[in-house]
Amino acid sequence: MRTGASRTIRVDTLARVEGEGALLINMSGERVTDVKLKIYEPPRLFEAFLRGRHYSEAPDITSRICGICPIAYQMSAVHAIERALRIHIDPAVRLLRRLFYCGEWIESHALHVYMLHAPDFLGYQDAIAMARDHKEVVERALRLKKIGNRLVQVLGGREIHPISAAIGGFHKVPSKQQLAELVEDLEWALEASLETVRFTATLPFPNFEQDYEFVALRHPDEYPFNEGRLVSNRGLNIDAAEYEDHFRELHVKHSNALHSVIRGRSSYLVGPLARFNLNFDKLPQVAQKAALEAKLPPPVKNPFRSIIVRAVELIFACHEALRAIREYEPPAAAHVELPKRSGTGWAITEAPRGILYHSYTFDENGLIQNAKIVPPTSQNQKRIEDDLRDYAATLVAWPLDEATWKCEQAIRNYDPCISCATHFLKLRIEKDPESA
Amino acid sequence: MSSNGKRKPKIGVFKFASCDGCQLSLLDAEDELLAVAGAVEIAYFPEATRAELKGPYDICLVEGSIITHHDAERVQEVRRKCKTLVTIGACATAGGIQALRNWKDVDEMVRMVYATPQFISTLKMSTPVAEHVEVDFELRGCPINKYHLIELISATLIGRKPNIPTYSVCIECKRKMNVCLSVARGIACLGPATQAGCGALCPSFDRGCFGCYGPMESANTASLTEQFRILGQTDEEISRAFRGFNAWAWQFRKASEECEKR
Numbered sequence: 001m002r003t004g005a006s007r008t009i010r011v012d013t014l015a016r017v018e019g020e021g022a023l024l025i026n027m028s029g030e031r032v033t034d035v036k037l038k039i040y041e042p043p044r045l046f047e048a049f050l051r052g053r054h055y056s057e058a059p060d061i062t063s064r065i066c067g068i069c070p071i072a073y074q075m076s077a078v079h080a081i082e083r084a085l086r087i088h089i090d091p092a093v094r095l096l097r098r099l100f101y102c103g104e105w106i107e108s109h110a111l112h113v114y115m116l117h118a119p120d121f122l123g124y125q126d127a128i129a130m131a132r133d134h135k136e137v138v139e140r141a142l143r144l145k146k147i148g149n150r151l152v153q154v155l156g157g158r159e160i161h162p163i164s165a166a167i168g169g170f171h172k173v174p175s176k177q178q179l180a181e182l183v184e185d186l187e188w189a190l191e192a193s194l195e196t197v198r199f200t201a202t203l204p205f206p207n208f209e210q211d212y213e214f215v216a217l218r219h220p221d222e223y224p225f226n227e228g229r230l231v232s233n234r235g236l237n238i239d240a241a242e243y244e245d246h247f248r249e250l251h252v253k254h255s256n257a258l259h260s261v262i263r264g265r266s267s268y269l270v271g272p273l274a275r276f277n278l279n280f281d282k283l284p285q286v287a288q289k290a291a292l293e294a295k296l297p298p299p300v301k302n303p304f305r306s307i308i309v310r311a312v313e314l315i316f317a318c319h320e321a322l323r324a325i326r327e328y329e330p331p332a333a334a335h336v337e338l339p340k341r342s343g344t345g346w347a348i349t350e351a352p353r354g355i356l357y358h359s360y361t362f363d364e365n366g367l368i369q370n371a372k373i374v375p376p377t378s379q380n381q382k383r384i385e386d387d388l389r390d391y392a393a394t395l396v397a398w399p400l401d402e403a404t405w406k407c408e409q410a411i412r413n414y415d416p417c418i419s420c421a422t423h424f425l426k427l428r429i430e431k432d433p434e435s436a
Numbered sequence: 437m438s439s440n441g442k443r444k445p446k447i448g449v450f451k452f453a454s455c456d457g458c459q460l461s462l463l464d465a466e467d468e469l470l471a472v473a474g475a476v477e478i479a480y481f482p483e484a485t486r487a488e489l490k491g492p493y494d495i496c497l498v499e500g501s502i503i504t505h506h507d508a509e510r511v512q513e514v515r516r517k518c519k520t521l522v523t524i525g526a527c528a529t530a531g532g533i534q535a536l537r538n539w540k541d542v543d544e545m546v547r548m549v550y551a552t553p554q555f556i557s558t559l560k561m562s563t564p565v566a567e568h569v570e571v572d573f574e575l576r577g578c579p580i581n582k583y584h585l586i587e588l589i590s591a592t593l594i595g596r597k598p599n600i601p602t603y604s605v606c607i608e609c610k611r612k613m614n615v616c617l618s619v620a621r622g623i624a625c626l627g628p629a630t631q632a633g634c635g636a637l638c639p640s641f642d643r644g645c646f647g648c649y650g651p652m653e654s655a656n657t658a659s660l661t662e663q664f665r666i667l668g669q670t671d672e673e674i675s676r677a678f679r680g681f682n683a684w685a686w687q688f689r690k691a692s693e694e695c696e697k698r
Contacts, residue, residue, distance in 0.1 A: 048545035067457020126485030
């Protein structure tokens with residue numbers, strides 16, 4: 001192809017991502033001169049209007065940042081506020097929260113693996129077009145997604161913006177019988193997840209690896225959801241309270257967006273790949289075995305193979321959900337009594353797309369004075385651009401439309417959630433400050 | 437035309453300031469999705485597909501509120517491209533949670549959140565789509581009920597009015613035989629003033645309704661405010677209760693402002 005010329009890869013509306021973004025890559029010969037992942041999702045200013053609201057409202061309000069992963073927002077919010085209040089939840093509540101998160105991971109990963117990402121590998125515009133040739137695959141996806149959604153519904157009333165999460169526990173907890181009714185479906189889902197690993201392992205992957213700093217929670221006994229220290233493969237090992245000492249958000253002119261970096265280093269990766277690489281030993285045997293059979297020993301450094309890692313996490317989520325249901329005994333009270341006090345608290349939990357940081361400070365009346373939220377996609381944003389810079393350089397000889405599609409696929413490796421990202425993304429319209 | 441049986445009606449899904457949850461409801465209709473995709477042409481739906489068919493569209497589902505100059509112009513374009521425009525969810529229908537800015541100094545809010553405030557371009561108010569263009573039907577909820585969406589699409593395709601309830605959450609509670617939380621346990625509940633649609637979820641989970649579906653047609657917010665006071669709520673608390681995801685819907689707006697003035 002036209003190896004000496006300059007050309008531009010441009011996508012004005014990124015599809016199969018949550019929220020609104022655009023992509024611009026400028027190339028000169030074989031050199032990538034500029035990569036911009038533009039975010040034009042409008043800023044909704046959550047952190048600002050949380051001020052003056054009561055802390056008990058934070059789980060419901062912040063869940064509205066993202067319709068795809070509302071439970072993640074609810075979990076980071078309740079844990080941060082419980083830490084500020086210095087209260088401890090009942091072990092049965094802790095188990096239920098893991099179960100709740102399993103539901104979100106199942107529906108979110110099933111959505112992304114099959115409906116947002118797989119069509120790229122197989123050359124379809126969308127899952128509906130894919131269904132014409134691969135009906136059983138899309139039907140499996142829909143049933144798997146539905147089972148995740150049903151789990152969320154039983155625990156939280158509805159799939160999107162569930163209503164049961166409360167500071168100190170839940171507003172209402174399910175009976176053993178209600179959960180027992182989910183077992184048959186989850187057993188099917190576990191088998192379907194194993195099938196998902198086999199299916200995704202057959203997809204064609206480009207030969208592309210990067211040297212990442214992976215960042216994820218790590219817990220001594222479990223694959224992480226709501227607890228653990230924040231660790232990386234380059235020596236990071238901190239408590240949530242130290243997050244802001246170690247991470248910075250940079251205003252980068254060329255990207256129109258705020259980028260998270262680790263202080264003293266640079267971009268990093270959060271999400272399934274990071275969790276898998278840092279916590280492989282905590283996966284249940286069935287998930288480890290499936291990963292190894294799919295020739296996926298950690299560390300996985302090819303971001304395109306994240307689709308198989310998500311499938312492995314589906315196995316984990318189904319397996320963990322079945323365990324939680326087996327072990328569940330309803331707590332004596334749905335939630336603990338809340339003391340009246342002021343405080344500051346921090347929490348990090350593992351959203352489907354990676355770590356989600358919340359911190360809150362509130363006064364003795366419980367009114368929020370300060371809130372900070374750092375979603376996974378903001379943290380991955382710089383990393384996505386770094387991937388694209390190296391990946392686009394390998395596509396110089398490709399026809400422009402195919403190269404463009406490949407770059408979109410590389411963005412979708414991250415399952416980016418731009419709606420989430422924008423509450424923190426310092427969205428910038430390019431114009432002179434004087435004329436603003 | 438869509439009624440001649442030759443061409444499938446085209447649906448477009450457009451997004452403004454929102455969380456994506458309402459359009460996700462379409463993908464969450466797992467049992468109906470492939471049937472819907474068989475009955476209509478999904479012509480524009482970036483969250484689900486790279487494919488894009490040019491307008492005009494027979495049905496446009498519009499999610500999100502208007503908070504930037506660019507979007508205020510874009511919503512006009514969307515209106516021009518569609519025959520039936522339906523807003524989906526509290527953001528598009530009432531301005532959403534981001535309408536809390538409407539009572540505040542947005543410049544100060546921007547300074548609170550953003551490092552370089554002079555580069556932020558946003559409107560002072562978050563407004564519903566109907567304040568900008570004519571809207572043919574509004575689907576309430578934060579999020580919408582996916583069965584309402586399927587009903588709306590089916591009804592529009594055959595040219596009848598969608599059968600969506602406009603009564604209050606109280607009716608749903610009675611149907612589920614829930615004991616009234618407000619009467620029996622003194623819990624503040626927005627149910628009497630809130631439109632049905634969720635299936636009285638919160639009261640069924642031992643908590644008061646917080647108004648996801650917005651004010652019902654004939655919401656008696658004055659009486660509800662008085663009831664909240666009897667239950668021991670302060671004016672500040674009552675005002676906050678009305679200022680949720682449908683804060684800018686006029687009945688809730690008026691109720692919260694009256695509490696604030698006292």
